[in-house]
Structures are given as C-alpha cells and as structure tokens.
Amino acid sequence: MVRSLTMICRSTVLFGRRASKKTTILLLLSVVFFFVCTATEAYGQKKYSQRFATSRQIRLKLMNRTGTVTVEGWDRQEVYLVAYMEAPAAQIAPQVIDGVIYVNIVKDNQGRGDVGNVNFTIRVPYSSEVDIETRIGNLNVSSVDGSLVRAHISSEGSITLTNIGATMVSAENVMGDIFYDGDIRPTGSYRFSSMRGFINIRIPFTASVKLMATAPSTRQIELGPFSGAAVLGDGRRVVGKIGDGSATLIVTNHNGSIAFIRR
Numbered sequence: 001m002v003r004s005l006t007m008i009c010r011s012t013v014l015f016g017r018r019a020s021k022k023t024t025i026l027l028l029l030s031v032v033f034f035f036v037c038t039a040t041e042a043y044g045q046k047k048y049s050q051r052f053a054t055s056r057q058i059r060l061k062l063m064n065r066t067g068t069v070t071v072e073g074w075d076r077q078e079v080y081l082v083a084y085m086e087a088p089a090a091q092i093a094p095q096v097i098d099g100v101i102y103v104n105i106v107k108d109n110q111g112r113g114d115v116g117n118v119n120f121t122i123r124v125p126y127s128s129e130v131d132i133e134t135r136i137g138n139l140n141v142s143s144v145d146g147s148l149v150r151a152h153i154s155s156e157g158s159i160t161l162t163n164i165g166a167t168m169v170s171a172e173n174v175m176g177d178i179f180y181d182g183d184i185r186p187t188g189s190y191r192f193s194s195m196r197g198f199i200n201i202r203i204p205f206t207a208s209v210k211l212m213a214t215a216p217s218t219r220q221i222e223l224g225p226f227s228g229a230a231v232l233g234d235g236r237r238v239v240g241k242i243g244d245g246s247a248t249l250i251v252t253n254h255n256g257s258i259a260f261i262r263r
Contacts, residue, residue: 046089052079052101056125057146062103064134065090067117073126073143073163080123086116129166138176145183158197173197181263184209188247199253202261208243213251213258220257 052058056077062069067086079101083092090109095102109115117137124130129148130141138158139151145165153159153173161171164182169190171178177197184190184207192199205225213221219235231240251258 046085046087048081048083048085048092050081050094052081052094052096053077054079054101054125055099056127057099057129058125059100059129059131059146059148060103060122060124061100061131062120062122062133063107064105064118064120064132064137065109065115066136067119067134068138068140069120069122069132069134070140071120071122071124071130071132071142071144073128073145074123075126076123077125078123079125079128082121084119086118088112088114088116090115090118092118184247184249186246190247190249192250193252194254194256196255197253198256199251199258200261201249201251201259202263203249204263206243207247207249208245209241209247209249210245211238211240211242211249213238213260215253215256215258217255218253218257222257222259224260225262226260 054077058079060071060079081094081103090105092103092105093108105118124144126143127146128144129146130144131148131150132139132141133152134157136155136157137153138160139153140160141149141151141164142162147166148168149161149164149166150170151159151161153176156175157173158176159171159173159178161169161179162181164180165185167185167188169180169182171180172193174195175197176194178192178194178199180192181202184203186208192201211226211231214237215221216236221233221238223231223238226242231238233239
C-alpha cells in the first residue's frame, strides 16, 4: 500500500514537471512569435500600387529621396505604379494635374527625418515623357520615345537609359555610371554629365550631331564610330560636327571616362 502511494506521488510530481515544461515551451514560442512579427512589421517592406488611365501622351514627374526607380514603356493607355517601401514607410500621394502625374516623396514626407528607401517600378505608354529624380539610388528608363527623358541623381547612383527615342534627353549624376542606348533625333538635344564614373553612349553610326565631349581630369575619351569624323581635340575636350550636325550631343565627365559605341 505504501509502495503504491509512493509511485502515485512520484507520477504526480513527474506529470507536474512535464506540464510545467510544456507551459514554459509554449510561453517561449509565444515570445519568439511576437518578436518575429514585430521584426517583420518594423523591417519588412510595404507595397503601394495604383493605376492611372491616361492618353498615350502623358508626362510622369517623379522625385524620390532614396531607392531605385525603374520606368518601362508598354503598349497600354495607362500608367501602373508599384512602390516597395522599406521601414519606416514613406507616405505616397500621387497627383494628376493637366496630363502630368506627379509623385513627390520629398514633399509628401516633409518634416519626417527618417524615411526608408522607396523602390519604384512604373509602366507608362511608349510615347510618354519621363522626368525622374532622386538623391541616392539608381534610375532606369527603357522603351520610351516621348519628347523628353530626364534622369537626375543629386548624389550617388547609376543611370541606365535603353531603347530611347526621345528628342530631348538629359542624364546627370555626381558619382555613378551613365549608359545610353538610343536614337539621335534631328534637332534633338542630348546631354550627359557626371563627376565620377563611366559614361558610355551607344548611338547609331549615322547620327548627325554637333559633338562636344569633355573629360578634363582623365582625358579618357574614346570616339568609337566618330573616330574618322572631322573632330578636333586636345585630350581634355573633343569638338566637331558629324553629318549635318542637326542634333546637339554634349558629354561631360570630370573624373571619369567617356566612350561612344556604335549601335
């Protein structure tokens, strides 16, 4: 009888320990789950998307603070904007005024010192005008043949413009590469400028331009398809007229190289 009671007591104690151990494990799992959810909320990305019904000729004007902006042309009469916002998430309040879509992260978050990166992917009609700007981050534009393509980085980041048919193109950064692959339209204006990086311009061999290329510090200017043209230079600067010179092509790289490539 005494032995039976002793076994029962031992079983009760053992069961209590097991129950206590299970409770402790459940509590620990709950705490871990809470912190995982909190971390996801704090460090995860939030997605914003919006569609704009437009005509085929629309102008997109976007000003970002930090992050990558990618704009691609497509055969639809609408603009589809997707933004991925890193914590702390920025406010986004696009406006459409007189055929222009304005997206201004700087203005929408004025007074907020801490805003995470905002990475944009935007689809626009092929014939759109694109004017994008950021402080830090890469800018990419492809398959657009509206009258204007402008990409400006006030600090650091690379610019890539491919399959461009605009008559006015401007790309400028402080530190980073610039790559252009597109047409040179008659009477068009094409300007590329960087303080440090590689500038590679891929244009048709038959392009007719008034050319001015300047690389004052490195003197690294590769004329490529223009090497046989009537151009003059002293190493720091090359100027000349190719064809009838109907378009203007000005390239400046203060501490980097310039290369022209046949398209």
